Amino acid sequence: MSQILASVFFLFLSSPILYIIYKFGLDAAGLFNPGLFWALKNSLIQGLISSALCILGGVLFSRGLQKISDSMRARLRFLALIPMLLPSLFSVLVAMNVLWIFPYGHWGVIFVYVLIYLGYATFFIYDCQQKQLNQLGFLAEVYGLNRWSFFRRVYFKLMQMDLFSLFIFIFTCTLASLTVPMMAGGGRGTNFEVYLYEKIYLDAQWSSAAVLLLFQLLAMLILSRFVGRAHFSEKQLAYIPSRYLSSKTSLYFFVAYLLVYFIPISIQMLRSIVEADLNQIFVTEILNGLRGSLQVYLGLIILFFLFVFKMSFYYFYGLRMSYFRVFQNMSAVVVGFASLIFWPKTGFAFSYFSVLFCASFIYFLGLYFTYFDPIFRKMQDSFLTAQIYHIPFRTVFKKIIWPQIKKPFSISLGLLALIVSMDFVFVFVSGATYTTLGTVFESYLSSYRMSMALVVAAVGIVFSLLVYLLMRFVYVDDKKSEL
Amino acid sequence: MRHFIGFSILIFAVLFVTYFNREDLNTTKEALSIKVYADSSFIGSWGPGPHLKELFEKQTNAKIVFIDMKESNSLLQKMAIDGKSAVGDVIISLDQFDIVRLSELIQWRPLVSKLDSDASQSYEVNPRSDVFLPYDWAPISINGQKNNRFIPKSLDDLLNEEMKGQLALLDPRTSSPGLQFLVWVMKTKSEPEAIEYLKKLNRQVHSYSPSWSVGYGLFKNNQADYVLSYATSPFYHLVEEKDDSYKSYEFSEGHPIQVEFAGVPDTCENCDLAIQFVQFLQSPEAQKIIMTRNYMLPVYKSAQETTVFDTLKIYKTYKNQKVTKDELQRWLNLWSEIRQNEPDSR
Amino acid sequence: MFQSYFESLKYVGHLLPVSFLRIFIGYFYLKQAFFDWKLHIIGNSVVSDILVEALNKAQMPYWYRLFLSEQLMPHWGIYSFILVGVQFIIGLSYIIGYVVRPTSALAFLFCFNYLLISSQGSEFFFRLLMACHLFMAWVGAGRCLGIDYYFYKRYRGVWW
Numbered sequence: 001m002s003q004i005l006a007s008v009f010f011l012f013l014s015s016p017i018l019y020i021i022y023k024f025g026l027d028a029a030g031l032f033n034p035g036l037f038w039a040l041k042n043s044l045i046q047g048l049i050s051s052a053l054c055i056l057g058g059v060l061f062s063r064g065l066q067k068i069s070d071s072m073r074a075r076l077r078f079l080a081l082i083p084m085l086l087p088s089l090f091s092v093l094v095a096m097n098v099l100w101i102f103p104y105g106h107w108g109v110i111f112v113y114v115l116i117y118l119g120y121a122t123f124f125i126y127d128c129q130q131k132q133l134n135q136l137g138f139l140a141e142v143y144g145l146n147r148w149s150f151f152r153r154v155y156f157k158l159m160q161m162d163l164f165s166l167f168i169f170i171f172t173c174t175l176a177s178l179t180v181p182m183m184a185g186g187g188r189g190t191n192f193e194v195y196l197y198e199k200i201y202l203d204a205q206w207s208s209a210a211v212l213l214l215f216q217l218l219a220m221l222i223l224s225r226f227v228g229r230a231h232f233s234e235k236q237l238a239y240i241p242s243r244y245l246s247s248k249t250s251l252y253f254f255v256a257y258l259l260v261y262f263i264p265i266s267i268q269m270l271r272s273i274v275e276a277d278l279n280q281i282f283v284t285e286i287l288n289g290l291r292g293s294l295q296v297y298l299g300l301i302i303l304f305f306l307f308v309f310k311m312s313f314y315y316f317y318g319l320r321m322s323y324f325r326v327f328q329n330m331s332a333v334v335v336g337f338a339s340l341i342f343w344p345k346t347g348f349a350f351s352y353f354s355v356l357f358c359a360s361f362i363y364f365l366g367l368y369f370t371y372f373d374p375i376f377r378k379m380q381d382s383f384l385t386a387q388i389y390h391i392p393f394r395t396v397f398k399k400i401i402w403p404q405i406k407k408p409f410s411i412s413l414g415l416l417a418l419i420v421s422m423d424f425v426f427v428f429v430s431g432a433t434y435t436t437l438g439t440v441f442e443s444y445l446s447s448y449r450m451s452m453a454l455v456v457a458a459v460g461i462v463f464s465l466l467v468y469l470l471m472r473f474v475y476v477d478d479k480k481s482e483l
Numbered sequence: 484m485r486h487f488i489g490f491s492i493l494i495f496a497v498l499f500v501t502y503f504n505r506e507d508l509n510t511t512k513e514a515l516s517i518k519v520y521a522d523s524s525f526i527g528s529w530g531p532g533p534h535l536k537e538l539f540e541k542q543t544n545a546k547i548v549f550i551d552m553k554e555s556n557s558l559l560q561k562m563a564i565d566g567k568s569a570v571g572d573v574i575i576s577l578d579q580f581d582i583v584r585l586s587e588l589i590q591w592r593p594l595v596s597k598l599d600s601d602a603s604q605s606y607e608v609n610p611r612s613d614v615f616l617p618y619d620w621a622p623i624s625i626n627g628q629k630n631n632r633f634i635p636k637s638l639d640d641l642l643n644e645e646m647k648g649q650l651a652l653l654d655p656r657t658s659s660p661g662l663q664f665l666v667w668v669m670k671t672k673s674e675p676e677a678i679e680y681l682k683k684l685n686r687q688v689h690s691y692s693p694s695w696s697v698g699y700g701l702f703k704n705n706q707a708d709y710v711l712s713y714a715t716s717p718f719y720h721l722v723e724e725k726d727d728s729y730k731s732y733e734f735s736e737g738h739p740i741q742v743e744f745a746g747v748p749d750t751c752e753n754c755d756l757a758i759q760f761v762q763f764l765q766s767p768e769a770q771k772i773i774m775t776r777n778y779m780l781p782v783y784k785s786a787q788e789t790t791v792f793d794t795l796k797i798y799k800t801y802k803n804q805k806v807t808k809d810e811l812q813r814w815l816n817l818w819s820e821i822r823q824n825e826p827d828s829r
Numbered sequence: 830m831f832q833s834y835f836e837s838l839k840y841v842g843h844l845l846p847v848s849f850l851r852i853f854i855g856y857f858y859l860k861q862a863f864f865d866w867k868l869h870i871i872g873n874s875v876v877s878d879i880l881v882e883a884l885n886k887a888q889m890p891y892w893y894r895l896f897l898s899e900q901l902m903p904h905w906g907i908y909s910f911i912l913v914g915v916q917f918i919i920g921l922s923y924i925i926g927y928v929v930r931p932t933s934a935l936a937f938l939f940c941f942n943y944l945l946i947s948s949q950g951s952e953f954f955f956r957l958l959m960a961c962h963l964f965m966a967w968v969g970a971g972r973c974l975g976i977d978y979y980f981y982k983r984y985r986g987v988w989w
Binding site for chain 2: 870927
Binding site: 034035038101102104105182186187188198201202203204282284285291295298340341431433443446447448449450 | 523527528551556560656694696700703704705820
């Protein structure tokens with residue numbers, strides 16, 4: 001049964017690529033194009049440097065997290081993960097506000113990537129340190145090992161798989177990114193995804209593009225094998241802090257990074273709101289965007305619920321999702337182009353379904369692996385017991401699964417609200433003529449109308465916050481349902 | 484009871500969504516609407532689109548639905564794939580190179596201009612005038628501030644050290660002015676010279692923006708001191724911002740001219756209305772709106788009389804601006820190669 | 830749910846003729862809803878003219894006349910939207926046989942409203958409709974060839 005489900009699910013997730021290949025065939029000449037090597041070179045430069053800087057920064061900053069209390073650390077963790085949760089367009093806006101003269105090209109792209117992933121890297125490394133190193137820092141002090149020897153002989157030896165896994169994760173994210181190289185690349189920072197976009201939409205060489213899509217899928221498949229390969233020691237001893245793994249200076253730098261991310265943009269946003277010339281046409285554009293975002297959001301709520309239901313069904317019947325991680329960073333260009341070809345007509349219904357199709361393919365799996373897969377893994381015993389007693393799946397979903405996924409479900413819906421209100425990629429790649437807050441935001445940002453872009457961003461954030469609070473109110477009854 | 488309330492809310496939600504996305508049906512027989520593809524600078528709140536829509540709808544009692552075209556290339560490719568089921572009544576924001584490269588992808592309706600030949604501007608580039616009508620034009624130039632230290636006077640001056648990292652150019656694959664610049668270089672120099680020139684220029688350029696609005700945005704926000712734009716762009720600052728510090732630089736080689744056209748695809752739904760709209764774009768009232776919102780010169784000469792546009796210097800243009808499809812494709816491929824092979828100075 | 834839709838024929842098959850009546854009335858409401866949507870909501874609405882005509886009717890109860898003139902007439906656009914929405918709810922509910930009992934109650938009030946504002950010639954028609962709705966609510970018409978059977982099996986209660 002699980003093999004059948006696996007095959008069906010795999011076919012479904014690969015359907016955009018398969019449809020493009022079916023329509024246009026394959027032309028292997030696309031693999032030998034100098035442009036491809038140039039794009040790969042750019043992707044490697046941007047990906048490798050960004051990942052390396054994030055790892056380096058993470059190793060340094062994580063030492064600062066030892067110096068603060070648990071509650072303060074929890075708050076900083078929340079703040080540090082925001083850049084990754086927000087659509088990358090927002091981080092591009094932050095970067096352009098931080099730097100007066102923005103270095104378009106590789107360095108501009110790398111700067112944005114570091115802004116996005118540095119906080120996540122810091123806390124990831126901190127968590128791994130807590131589990132891997134336990135008391136080793138303290139023991140190294142006791143045995144008189146110097147700092148350099150400790151890092152060389154103990155720290156990096158134990159942490160190498162975690163750091164490598166993190167490196168690959170950030171690298172994969174940069175490889176699949178369309179927004180950042182497009183907005184901050186200045187025409188020079190063309191990575192593989194942008195190259196693919198140009199091949200499809202500008203050059204119209206679809207059969208070459210189909211080969212490149214397969215190439216990308218293969219690369220993602222290989223890379224995904226290395227993500228999540230952290231090894232933790234079986235005995236979890238109580239953690240004892242040590243001088244080698246803590247530093248006040250690191251803490252100050254980490255806080256400075258957070259301040260650099262949040263303070264200038266917040267000030268600019270407030271200033272733009274106060275000074276905004278809210279003329280009729282501008283307000284109409286925002287309202288149109290808000291309406292479009294709301295419509296897409298309502299559709300996504302229904303689809304996401306069905307998706308989670310379906311995934312829990314697959315999990316219940318033994319399908320394990322680790323093989324499908326490769327589709328987590330699905331190329332937005334692939335999905336968008338398949339949608340563009342599949343939904344031929346222009347018109348509200350087709351545009352709407354096209355946008356929903358793209359958004360669900362691009363974001364749902366990521367949300368699933370982040371919030372739901374760990375929970376389902378913990379429920380395996382319950383599923384087995386239910387199967388032994390022939391309890392129907394509907395009952396299992398209602399009584400066992402749903403009470404435990406209500407909170408992550410509300411969080412996911414909050415994130416989806418953020419995506420529809422601030423991201424433009426899923427509308428952009430679908431080619432649909434549809435206005436959301438994200439497309440309005442992008443049009444202002446790309447034409448450097450910063451103050452208007454900031455006002456739209458503020459509207460998007462308020463909208464997402466309201467939706468998140470509403471979803472929490474609806475789905476999360478009391479503290480007992482928190483995991 | 485919960486089920487009933489939920490069911491009722493669902494029905495009303497669907498009705499709300501349908502209501503707010505309705506196409507208003509006029510019960511009279513003349514109820515018609517046309518779908519017009521245009522680029523974002525035309526249909527944006529700051530462009531001529533909303534004002535033209537208001538005027539045309541008042542005159543004809545019809546409805547215009549503007550659709551953002553994004554790239555003309557991908558739009559026409561998609562329409563070619565869709566065949567008879569393609570949607571769209573009018574396509575505007577096409578320049579002479581779009582017509583040369585892309586117009587054969589689909590069939591077009593014949594159009595007749597209602598402009599008197601005395602009333603219209605004359606310029607060299609007007610390909611396929613049986614199916615495309617021009618509605619505005621302007622010379623292309625490099626713009627900057629009057630107080631810039633270095634004032635370029637020719638294409639070769641763009642290679643000057645003073646301009647390093649300060650020139651915002653546009654991607655010729657996605658931007659009409661960008662392609663105009665590429666053709667300008669190719670036409671005023673021999674091919675080997677042009678290739679060498681572009682390689683050197685590549686190291687000077689600040690960035691290649693995908694569209695004019697992005698590039699000009701960089702310039703306005705002091706990210707670059709010079710930008711590829713239209714000779715009429717300084718008028719925007721003079722009229723809207725009361726700022727006369729912007730200037731377009733005249734080059735000794737002569738300038739290219741960009742002309743924008745509108746056409747009606749053969750798969751149009753309301754073809755008569757679509758043709759009427761295209762002809763409306765050449766009317767005196769529409770020409771005034773296009774001139775004052777798009778900041779481009781009108782094809783109807785009299786529209787610019789007694790306006791600031793009448794004070795525009797007459798720019799020398801270079802000879803023989805016509806190109807073939809193969810030439811354009813070859814030059815674009817050359818440009819792509821040059822862009823890829825540049826040493827990474829950033 | 831799909832299975833129980835047809836299974837209902839086995840267990841409550843005696844309600845089959847009522848179900849046919851229910852589906853027919855549902856189809857009638859839905860057709861009218863689409864027509865009213867195009868005419869009153871999308872097109873130039875004439876609802877306000879209907880309301881004005883109704884106010885001229887002599888037999889209208891005083892309290893309803895007050896309600897109509899004070900509350901509904903100033904907001905006749907919203908009123909017409911709600912009425913069309915209710916028609917859609919009744920039509921869909923009756924056709925698929927979902928939440929038929931509460932919908933019948935709503936339909937009863939809906940017809941009562943029309944009874945008060947309609948001309949004398951149409952009064953009999955609306956009284957007949959009201960009787961049908963009452964009948965369908967009484968027997969639980971959604972249970973046969975309807976989704977209500979699925980919930981009726983599990984929850985019982987007055988609403989199914």
